[in-house]
Amino acid sequence: MFLINCPFCGEREQSEFKAGGEAHIVRPKQPTELSDDQWAEYLFMRKNIKGIQFERWNHIHGCRKWFNMVRDTSNDEIKAVYKMGEKPPVK
Amino acid sequence: MTKNLRVKSSKLVDETYRISFKFNGTTYYGFKGDTLASALLANNIHLVGRSFKYHRPRGIMTAGSEEPNAIVQLHNGTSRTEPNVRATEIEIYEGLVASSQNCWPSVKFDIGGINNFLSPLLPAGFYYKTFMWPASFWEKYEYFIRKSAGLGKSPDVPDPDIYEHKYIHCDVLVIGAGISGIIAAKTAAKNGFKTLLVEEKSYLGGSTIYQDSEFFKINNQNSASWLEKEINEIKKIENLEIKTRTSVAAFHGYNFLLARENLTDHLPLEQRENKTRQRLLKIRAKKVITATGSIERPLIFDNNDRPGILLSSAIKKYADLFGVACGEKNILFTNNDSAYETAISLIQKGIKVQAIIDNREEIDSKLIKETEKNNIKIYKGYTIVDTFGYKRINSVSIMKLSKDGQKVIGSKENISCDSLGISGGWTPAVHLFTQSGGKLKFRDDDQVFIPNTYPSNQISIGSCNGDFTLDEILINAPKLLKEFLNIKKTEYENIEIYSAFNKSKRNIWLLPSYKIVGKTKSFVDFQNDATAKDIKLALREGFRSIEHVKRYTTTGMGTDQGKLGNMHALGIISETASSKMGELGTTTFRPPYTPLTFGAIVGRNVGKYFDITRKTPIHEWHVENKAEFENVGQWKRAWYYPQNGENMHEAVQRESKAARDSAGILDASTLGKIDIQGTDASEFLNRVYTNAWSKLEIGKCRYGLMLNEDGMVYDDGVTTRLDENHYIMTTTTGGAATVLGKLEDYLQTEWPELDVYLTSVTDHYATISVCGPNSKKIIQKVIPEIDLSDKDFPHMSFKNSKIGKIKCRVMRISFTGEQSYEINIQANYAKSVWENCMEAGKEFNITPYGTETMHLLRAEKGFIIAGQDTDATMTPIDLQMDWIVSKKKFDFIGKRSLYRSDTIREDRKQLVGLITDNPEEILEEGAQIVADMNKTPIEMLGHVTSSYFSPNLKKSIALGVVKGGKNMMGQKLIIPMEKKQINVTVTDPVFLDKENKRLNA
DSSP states (O other): OOEEEETTTEEEEGGGOEEEEESOOOOOSOGGGSOHHHHHHHHHOOOOOSSEEEEEEEOTTTTOOEEEEEEETTTTEEEEEEETTSOOSOO | OOOOOBOSOOSSOEEEEEEEEEETTEEEEEEETOBHHHHHHHTTOOEEEEOTTTOOEEEOOOSSTTOSSOEEEESTTSTTOEEEEETTTOBOOTTEEEEEOSOSBOSSSBGGGHHHHTGGGOOTTHHHHHTTSSGGGHHHHHHHHHHHTOOOOOOSSOOOSEEEEEEEEEEEEEEOOSHHHHHHHHHHHHTTOOEEEEOSSSSSSTTGGGOOOTTEEETTEEHHHHHHHHHHHHTTOTTEEEESSEEEEEEETTTEEEEEEESSTTSOGGGOTTSEEEEEEEEEEEEEEEOOOEEEOOOOOTTTTOTTEEEHHHHHHHHHTTOBOSOSSEEEEESSTHHHHHHHHHHHTTOOEEEEEESSOSOOOHHHHHHHHTTOEEEETEEEEEEEOSSSOOEEEEEEEOTTSSSEEEEEEEEEOSEEEEEOOEEEOOHHHHHTTOEEEEETTTTEEEEEEOSSSEEEOGGGGTOOSHHHHHHHHHHHHHHHHTOSOOTTTTOOEEEOOOOOOOOOSSOOOSSOGGGOOOEEETTTTEEHHHHHHHHHTTOOSHHHHHHHHTTTOSTTTTTTTHHHHHHHHHHHTTOOHHHHOOOOOOSOSSOOOHHHHHTTOOGGGSSOOBOOTTHHHHHHTTOEEEEETTEEEEEEOOOTTOOHHHHHHHHHHHHHHTOEEEEOTTSEEEEEESTTHHHHHHHHBSSOOTTOOTTBEEEEEEEOTTSOEEEEEEEEEEETTEEEEEEOTTTHHHHHHHHHHIIIIIOTTSOOEEEEOTTTEEEEEEESTTHHHHHHHHSTTSOOOTTTSOTTEEEEEEETTEEEEEEEOOSSSSOEEEEEEEGGGHHHHHHHHHHHHGGGTOEEOOHHHHHHHHHHTTOOOTTTTOOTTOOTTTTTOGGGSOSSOSOOTTTGGGGSTTTTOTTSEEEEEEEESSTTOOOOTTOEEBSOSSSSSOOOOEEEEEEEEETTTTEEEEEEEEETGGGGTTOEEEEEOSSOEEEEEEEOSOOSOTTOGGGGO
C-alpha cells in the first residue's frame, strides 16, 4: 500500500486516496467542432504503460483536493506529486 | 500402545507443569511449552492425518509453520472449532481437544484409503479430465468431491472471540528473532532507531538457541549460551519492542506489513474470556530487516511420505528443545552436513541412531568424524530407494548411487527403523521478500534462490539471504546492517567464530530408483499429494510454465503453499525440460505467509459494526410506527408501513391511494443535498446540467439531468435558486457522494477559473414531503405565516419561512405528480415537524408512505429513477426526455456525445411504457422483452425496468427499455416467462395525468 505525499496534507496512507486515471488530458474547449474520432480520442483513449505514468489522484478522505502524481508502474515508485495546473517536475 | 519418549528436560518445556489434552478422543499428557506435535510425538504418536487425494496415512513432518501433514481440527464441535491448524504451531493448554481431518471413519481406518490403490486412475489433472462431461452433472460431482476432500469443518455459529486491529509505526521492523534478527534488532535499537522485533514462535533465538554443541562456538562459548546473553540484553533496551507469537502475513509495497499477533491461543480456555484473541498489526516501517531464516528441504524418493519420516532438523529440534525422541531406532538420510548435527544431538541425549545414508561420497567433515567416532554406520554415496510400513515407517531399502547420480547400482539392502530424518539442504524463506516485490537470483553453487533487488527500504540477512552457517551470518549480517542503517560500526566486528559445518552438498532433485518413475510415489507436495510422476506427466502433456504446472498438478497449492516441495518441483521441471533453474523463475508467493483467521481480518467490524448505517433524524418515528426498512446505499429508508397484518402489496396499494386521494407524507431526508455558492454558480450549473440555468429566477426550482461525458444519464434532481449566487442542488440518495466528487473534479481540474464552492449538506437538513390534494391545507396549518396561494407560490418555486422561531425552506416540487410541498429544516427539528404534520393532517387521513409507494407513484407519472430505469447506456434521448436537452447551450458535460454515430442510432434501447393485455398481470422487473418467439435465436429487444399494480389506474403498469421503442407505440410485444408468455402493448411512459392537472388540484 502506497504512502502518498499529498501536496496539501503531507504523507498519508493510500486508503485515504482515490486514483483518477491518466493526467494531463485537457477537456476540449470546443467539443462541437470535433469529429467523432477526435472526440472518441479524448473520451476513451487512455495509456496503460509499463514505466513512468502521469496520473490524477484525489485525497478523497482528506482535503478532497485533486493532484497529479508521477508513478513508475513497473515498481510502483512514486517519482513526484504536484498540484493541478503545475507542470510535471520530471519528464 | 503409548510410551513415553521424553528423554531429557529442556529449556522450553516445564516438566513440573503437566497438561492433559485430547487427540482423536483419547486423553494424553504433555508439558507446558509443548506444541501439540511435540506432545503427540512424546506419546509415540506419528500418524495424525490422511493425505488429501490418496488418503495415505501421514505423520508429523516438521516442527514449524511449514508443516504440510499435521493439520488438525481444534475444539471439535464447539463455537470455537477451527480447521487446518498446524499441530506444530499450536501450544498445548489444559483442555485442548483436537482431531484428525480428511479421514472417515477414523485416521487409523480411513475408507478413502482405497484411493491409494486406485492411484493409477488418479493422475495429475484427474478432476479436470474426468468431471468435464456431461457439464450438467457438475453439481452432482461437486457434492461427492467436496465430501471426500474435506479439509476440516468450519464453525456454524458466530465466533465468540474478540479480535482487533492495531496500527504500528516504527523506524525499523525486524522480522524473525533467530540469531540474525537478534543481532539486527540490537544494532538498530542501540543506534537510536525505534525498533519492533516480531517472531512467530513463543520464544526467541531461532535454531541457534538450542545449538548446544562444542562444534559451534562464538567467542569461545557455545552458540546457544552466547545468544542467550544477547537476548537478555535486548529485552532491556527501551526503544525496542519485542512481539512473540506474531507472524507476518503480508509484506506490501512501501514497507506496509500485516502481522497476526496471537494473544490467547496458548492459554487454557477459561483464561481467554473477555480477552482479545488475536490482533492484526498494520505496520508501516521506515526500514525493514527480513531475517526469516530458511526451511529444510526434504528429499524426493519413493514412498517418502510415511508417518515417522520427518525433516532431520525437526528431529533435532524435538530432541533439543522439547526433549522428545521421534523414535528409538533413527535413520538419517542426507545430502549435506545438517543431518550430522542432528545425529550428534541425538547421541548426546542417548537416542539411538541406526545409520546415516549420505548421497555424498567421502567428505572431510568434522561432524562426520564425530559421528563415526560413535560407531554409527554411514552409507556414503547411497540413496534410499523405498520405505516400508503403512501407518509408521519400519524399514528402508538403500542402494548405491551411480557416479552421475542418475541411476542406482548394485544390490538393495534393507535397514529397519522407526523414524527417518531427511535433509536435502536449505531453502531461504524468501516468501515475504518476494511479496514485497523483490526479485530473486539463483545461486548455482548450492541451488538456492536468494534476494537480488529490493523494491523498498529493506534488506534480508542471515539464512533467508543465503548465509546458512554461523560464520557466514556473523560476518555478513553486521556488514549489511552497517550499510543499511548507515552506522560506523557494530559490536560484532571482532568476534571469534568456530563452525564445524562443511558446506558441501550433493543436490539431486529427484533421487533415482530401480523402478521406473511411473511406478513410484515420490511426493513433492505432501499436502496435495503431488508426486514427481505427476510433474513429469504435466511436462509430457505440454505444460512448460511453472505457473501452469503448479495449477495442473496442484503442487504448492495447499494450506502450506508448498513451503517444502516447491523447489523440487522446479528442479524436476528444469531437469526434465533441460532448462536452467534461474530462467524458470518461481511461482508467485502470495500473502498470507501462514493462514489468517477471518476474525483477525475483520477485527471489530462485525455485527452492527460491519458497515456504517445512516439513519434520518425521523428514523425513530418510522420504527415506532412499524415501518419495514429498505437499504439504500448505507441509508435505512422506510419501505412501507404495514397496518393490521398487511403484506407489502396491500400496504403499498393503501398508501398510494391515500396519497392521490387526500394526503401522503414521505421522509425524503436521504436525498443528497449540495450547497452551491459563488459568482459563477449559474455558469457552473449550465455546464453540468443538460438544460439552461442562467435565466432561472431567484426563488424558482428546476429539474436537471446530469450526464457523463459519454452522454449517458448519471443522476437527476431538483436544484433551487436561493439567491443570486446561491443554489441548493438535490441528488439521488445513492448518487450523493459520487455527484459531489464529480462536480469537485470538474471544478478543480477543468474549470479552476470558476468562482464556485460546493458543500455537502445532506446530513444538515431533513426533508419532509407532503403530497396530495389536501397537502396545501396541511402545510398551511403547520406553517400559518406562509402564503401558499398558487399565484404567490406556484409549482416549482421556493420560499424561506419559519415554523415558530425555526427557519425552514419550503419547496413546491413534486415527484408524485400531485400537488406537493417539501419542508427542509435543520435536522434536529425534523422529528417534531414531522409529528406536527401528522397531527395537522389527521383530519385528512394523512398517510405516511415509504419508498415502495414513492416508486409506484412516480411510475404512474413515468418519472424515471436514475439507476433503476437507466443504466450506464441510456442517453436523455433514449429516455424520451429530449425536452430537457438544451439546443442553444454551447456546451455541457456529455453534449458532444449525444450525436456520436452510436448515440444517434434509431434502434437504441429506449424507455417506453408497457401495458399488459391482462390488467391483473404484474410483470417481473428484469424480464426480457421479445417480438418474435419463432425466430432462432430469439431476439432480445430489451427488458422491464419498473413494474407495479397501480391502484389509482386499477391496472398493471410497467416501464421498460426496448430497441427502437420510440417508434413502436401501440405495438404488441411478448414477455416470455418460465411457464407462460405475457402479451403487452407499447405505450407512452406517462400513464396518469398527462396534462399535469393534479399539480394544481
